[in-house]
Amino acid sequence: MSLSSVQSTLSTLKSCQTDVGGCMDMVSDVALGIVEAQGTADCPALNKLEEMMLECSRLDIEINCFVESVDEMTAQVRHEPPDAMVKLKDSVRNRYNELMAGVSDVDLQRHSKVVAFKDSVSKFYNQASQTPTENAEDLDEDIAVTQSQTNFICPLTQVEMVNPVRNKKCQHYYDQEAVLEMIQRRHRNKKKFRCPKVGCGNTDVQQSDLELDLVMRRMIQNQKRQSGKS
Missing domain, CATH: 3.30.40.10 (Zinc/RING finger domain, C3HC4 (zinc finger))
Known part of the structure; x- marks a missing residue:
């Protein structure tokens, strides 16, 4: 195994991570469509989509942890003798397990796209459910x-x-x-x-x-x- 092949693999993995982010955006967009069609921000379909977002969140975090572990370990062996590369795989695995051990369900919920998903659903529902019951002064201010x-x-x-x-x-x-x-x-x-x-x-x-x-x-x-x- 060479450092160049390791970096090539990481580059491919990062491309996959971009796809994961795009998938999360698609799930969020579907959620807004459900809110628009059903007029509710609380239904089984939305709960299922939130579960999908959390699964993507975990995958994204797993990729980040793996990339971080590879970067750390390859930095250590970069200036060492070639035989140090033999232990690289085990070193990366151990460091990855350490990083993932510190990941909790709270971290999944704090993923920026999970937070955006919840905020978008709430914001869109509030806008869609507004009714013209305000007085004229308030309505004019809202329009402005x-x-x-x-x-x-x-x-x-x-x-x-x-x-x-x-x-x-x-x-x-x-x-x-x-x-x-x-x-x-x-x-x-x-x-x-x-x-x-x-x-x-x-x-x-x-x-x-x-x-x-x-x-x-x-x-x-x-x-x-x-x-x-x-």
């Missing part, structure tokens, strides 16, 4: 807030977003494809990417700052459907 928050136009492309992502630092939205392309282009030129929203002081937007907003995406999709009917 909604209009200020629900801007479907990407500040980069100036067209309606397809996959809106929210910047966790400044709370602004961009289309996923456009912002990732811009970040990568700026980084290739050794430059930082500044939030394009007028007046925003966020001068260094990182890919890790962005999270897909499934509720916003469904709102955009619903608006398109409504526009098609009218």
